[in-house]
Amino acid sequence: MKRPGILFLVSLGPGDNSQRTFAAQAALERSKVLIGYKGYLLLLSPRQDQKIVASEIGEEEERARMAVDIAASGSDVSLVSSGDVGIYAMAGLVYEVLKEKGWLPGRDIEVEVLPGVSAFNAAASRLGAPLMHDFACISLSDLMTPWDTIARRLEAAAQADFVICLYNPQSRSRNWQLTSAQQILLALRSGETPVGIVTNGYREGEKIVLTTLKQMTAYPVDMSTTLLIGNSKTFQWDRWMVTPRGYHLEKIG
């Protein structure tokens, strides 16, 4: 059998290339093939000798299979995700495909995960310092998760006073989830709780809004939007959102 290539699972970070890690960039440069959603591949300025395999939204499983097959055929390949490939992104599908094939990473194929700046790290950096204490990340997409599971998580996070990061608040086919989430949270949190809304963080058309839980549905959101909802101690200060301390003195900075 031909020696397999390395399958790099590469975090592109938020839109701006400067928010990518050196290690992720090195993996991209080492790859013979780059595979990913076509919207992102265009931003990568591939070299002439690199093959590009662009796919559409919704073709995630095929994309994972192709990346695995390309590596198995002997080429180093980067499968790319925006943000962090390990957070709600492509890494899981690749491991599921490998398991189905019975190909063990480290034995039958080399897989290297390159972590990155995910959407909520990026959003937090634009808003000030909202993530200084315990937080929960919840996707509002109910395409593959029952809404009652999502609702239960929203309730639990609000009750236990987590800062809450919301992913996938709305898409063309889903328009009621954010309002429903707001209602769940308003039953447990003050309407004045600060909420930061970041759309297209570090990309062209970046929009940053600082508002409140009561008002948060008054602004346009889409699949490129991350919402950060404060805990009971989070305050708004001019256009900044700050969750105090929870700075643990012993945690080295």
Next chain:
Amino acid sequence: MKRPGILFLVSLGPGDNSQRTFAAQAALERSKVLIGYKGYLLLLSPRQDQKIVASEIGEEEERARMAVDIAASGSDVSLVSSGDVGIYAMAGLVYEVLKEKGWLPGRDIEVEVLPGVSAFNAAASRLGAPLMHDFACISLSDLMTPWDTIARRLEAAAQADFVICLYNPQSRSRNWQLTSAQQILLALRSGETPVGIVTNGYREGEKIVLTTLKQMTAYPVDMSTTLLIGNSKTFQWDRWMVTPRGYHLEKIG
């Protein structure tokens, strides 16, 4: 008044310099002064013309004040944190110090937050794909947070089936919190739930353990350890930890 410098709040990422972003590195290079915990400053290979202000663990507030004062005096300065400066780290203290002084970022002083790869992004990348679905991050340090708040968050996260990231599991002065957390979680989750333990991720002496909730206290942990506890669907496969799907088809990869 002299034109103030820029205060960069810089995420160093996990130990390995290659896990830093280009933007963070550029901020470090632009700075006249680098300030941070001494253990991290040593890794930065500063230039001859850069001034180093190294401080001890426990001196976080003084460190934040000094960084603010240095920027106010006209020098570009990087205040550095390992991981992401915006996740349980120095960014919040800086905003609190500025508010106390009445200095508004963007008006009286320029502040730029450089996001990065935080400890749990890094840990996840070493374990496979554990963070493919909703997750909650909880610090077990009760130095500045009452234990009953922490316990309530552990319960809520377990009940609502979040993947759980634990920070600060143990220090020299705290040794019972992880066992107590385990007891809380075992009341609500199977003892066979996969748990990944990453110590010194991407640093010298990196240790990766894949175990179960029942067994997780059998391994040494310290302030450089992050634990990832699966949700009810997370599976162990050889030495990998995978949380299936929650891959949202509409989320572009």
